[in-house]
Amino acid sequence: MLKFLIIFNFLLIVNCQIINTQYGPILGAQRTSALNRNYFSFQRIPYMKPPIGTLRFRDPVPPSNWTEVLNCTAQGFRFPQIDLTLTPQGGVFEGDLDSMHINVYTNNLNPQSKYPVMVWIHGGGFRTGSGLTDIYGPDYFMERDIVLVTFNYRLYTFGFLSLDDPELGIPGNAGFKDQVLALKWVKENIENFGGDSKNITIFGQSSGGGCAHYHILSPLSKDLFQRSIIMSGSAFNPMYAAIPRRNWAYRLAKMLNYTGTENEREILAFLEEADPQHIFDAVGNILTPHERNVERLINAFGPVIEPYDNGNAFMLQHPEELAQNSWGNDIDIMIGATSFENGMVLPVLLLGGSEVLEAFTNFSTFIPYPLNRSNEEREKLAEMLKRTYFGFVEPSPTNFDGSILLSSEFAFWHVIDRVVKQRVFSRGLGKTYVYRFDADSDNNCFRTLYRVDPRWHRHHRAIHMDDLCYLFKTSFANVPANNTNSFNLIQHMLSIFTTFSSTGNPGITNWKPSTNAQETLFGHNIRETRALDSIEILPEHKRIFVWEEIYRSSALSFNVNFIYIILLFSLAISSFFV
Incomplete structure (x- = not known):
């Protein structure tokens, strides 16, 4: 008691x-x-x-x-x-x-x-x-x-x-x-x-x-x-796709001074006793230059x-095989990204100059290695990427934003397009809502944390993780004052996410789920004020065709030249490229 x-x-x-x-x-x-x-x-x-x-x-x-x-x-x-x-x-x-x-x-x-x-x-x-x-x-x-x-x-x-x-x-x-x-x-x-x-x-x-x-x-x-x-x-x-099966465990053990053979039982016993810090120190060094630079493996x-x-x-x-008949095709999802995802690497590009730029403008490396394209196909596709993101201007330290858009759409927006298409073609019962976070306010705390140069904010507002600042309280950002754009945007983001979580619908008028394979990137463009918000075909949609061509499963020769000519003509009369 x-x-x-x-x-x-x-x-x-x-x-x-x-x-x-x-x-x-x-x-x-x-x-x-x-x-x-x-x-x-x-x-x-x-x-x-x-x-x-x-x-x-x-x-x-x-x-x-x-x-x-x-x-x-x-x-x-x-x-x-x-x-x-x-x-x-x-x-x-x-x-x-x-x-x-x-x-x-x-x-x-x-x-x-x-x-x-x-x-x-x-x-x-x-x-x-x-x-x-x-x-x-x-x-x-x-x-x-x-x-x-x-x-x-x-x-x-x-x-x-x-x-x-x-x-x-x-x-x-x-x-x-x-x-x-x-x-x-x-x-x-x-x-x-x-x-x-x-x-x-x-x-x-x-x-x-x-x-x-x-x-x-x-x-x-x-x-x-x-x-x-x-x-x-x-x-x-x-970046998050299935990793190819190789002798990774043996390579790691060798980095940790393992002297035995490629016997998995012995390797396992060794790794079970290894110091966790030593494992983390060593694991980043086991990729070969070819795996890192050509295959673009990260982990x-x-x-x-x-x-x-x-x-x-x-x-x-493989995930894309699982997706064809997945139970998840029948549940509602919301999917999206920020408008300038890879903007966090801008400080690196600005400090590294032409040497770093060269790594970001080796366009053939953006053609996934597993696609097994011939050298001729890779050259044609690399030229398409260059013209799509740089137009008739040569890449230089003064136009890094073309490199950022290219890498962002390679890793994020084209992937979103593929996910939406897969769900449309699956004819599942689940709805798919697409959003784009493009807000520019003082609460873009990761843009501040990574010291992204303000001169690049004019066209591209939010980098990777900036949207998190409007959902979670971070230890390195103050709470915005009431009725500021930042504070109101927190409320708006909370409303979208919690309403969708509660009902399967984000609760925004005219924001319809994607059902058309030709308009997969139709969705909600979220800006710093509700007055600037829009429901539209998102800007990344107009460059998706080049990635579709890269991932096309059939031979490319029948239409690459035609598309290239159309691309050059479009670039000459429009200002959509950076």
């Missing part, structure tokens, strides 16, 4: 709350958001056993039950990684393997009607990132009647090591399977937090957007959520087509 009174009095003093989960009771805290809204916060909730020892690379295992109240009033650690953001901690290794945690935030634990649930999947190129509040503070979302969930998952080698030997039980994609286990936890526990287990939306940005797409393709994720929001990423994106460890089915397979086919 005395113990109960002590706990009860403690809860009264610190405004805490106990919630039961399937694994045991947890203690959360009541907090006040940056907008002075009270909400409940439950952080560092275990959803799987720590991936330690023989669990380091294997499929996730649910946590053990507990009986004592678990203190979940403070956030935990991030998963081991090298922080790549341009903050004072940039480039520093940090994290803990015991970080497989979920965080739940809501302004009401007992609403009259269960709240829609939004599950955030963080980005970071499968190498970095977390569900922590330094970037993904819940403050803005707490203005709306939803339950917000964030979480960590395994990264890089730990999340995506894949071995051929079925006896070892490491087919790959453990990081995706962590996410599946987290989604199962949400479905089974979220009603205890006032959430609706039958109204769950997943959303993510960059590689997190890739994850939000992968999950609507994988049969392992079926029925764990009802909608998906895919932001600046996709399973079709060359050696990432999404992979699993070599066998262990009964828990996430991906046994």
Whole structure:
């Protein structure tokens, strides 16, 4: 009795709350958001056993039950990684393997009607990132009647090591399977937090957007959520696409001074004991110059087509094959990107001058290596890319924006076009809404963080991640003052995302889902004020044809020259190119 009174009095003093989960009771805290809204916060909730020892690379295992109240009033650690953001901690290794945690935030634990649930999947190129509040503070979302969930998952080698030997039980994609286990936890526990287990939306940005797409393709994720929001990423994106199967594990072990043979059992035993920091230090150096510069591989460890089915397979086919008959074709999605995605590399281009520009204007490298084009075809297509993005002007340090648009549309907008076309042709029941974030305000905090030169803002306003500043409270940006353009845009973005998550419709008049394969990039162009917003065929649409030609499966010879002539004529009489 005395113990109960002590706990009860403690809860009264610190405004805490106990919630039961399937694994045991947890203690959360009541907090006040940056907008002075009270909400409940439950952080560092275990959803799987720590991936330690023989669990380091294997499929996730649910946590053990507990009986004592678990203190979940403070956030935990991030998963081991090298922080790549341009903050004072940039480039520093940090994290803990015991970080497989979920965080739940809501302004009401007992609403009259269960709240829609939004599950955030963080980005970071499968190498970095977390569900922590330094970037993904819940403050803005707490203005709306939803339950917000964030979480960590395994990264890089730990999340995506894949071995051929079925006896070892490491087919790959453990990081995706962590996410599946987290989604199962949400479905089974979220009603205890006032959430609706039958109204769950997943959303993510960059590689997190890739994850939000992968999950609507994988049969392992079926029925764990009802909608998906895919932001600046996709399973079709060359940066987040399935990685070819090679002796990556052996190469990594060799970098760590392994002296044995290519015996997978021995390599696994070695890597299970390796220091996590040493793994992160070494893994970025195992790509060959050909793999990096010609094949344009970014990671050696990432999404992979699993070599066998262990009964828990996430991906046994290429994503584009999975998409053809995916269960996700029948659910609603919202997909989009920013207007100047790769603008974050502008400082690098400006400092690097002609040498860096040469790397960005080697147009043949933008023709994906797996397409197996002949040298003659590659030359013709490279010339098309050059004329499309630079017109009759030669690339130089004074017109970097052509390079930025080219790389942005290669990696993001053409991929969005392909996703929409795939869903149109699938004839599934799901609706597809396309947005473009083109706002220019003081709250474009990543543009500020990456020191993008203001002289490039005139035509291209938002870079990669800038849209996140209007959904999450970041640690490096102040809350905009009431009734400013920035503040009003936060409210507008929250309305779009939460309305779609609740109903499957963004709630904007005349914003219709894409149903026409010829107008895949029809959608909502989001600007800094509602007066400047538009519903239209988005500007990137007029350059998509060159990427369609590159990806065309049939021989190119019959129409490349014709299209090239039309392109030159168009360039001569229009001003659409940069």
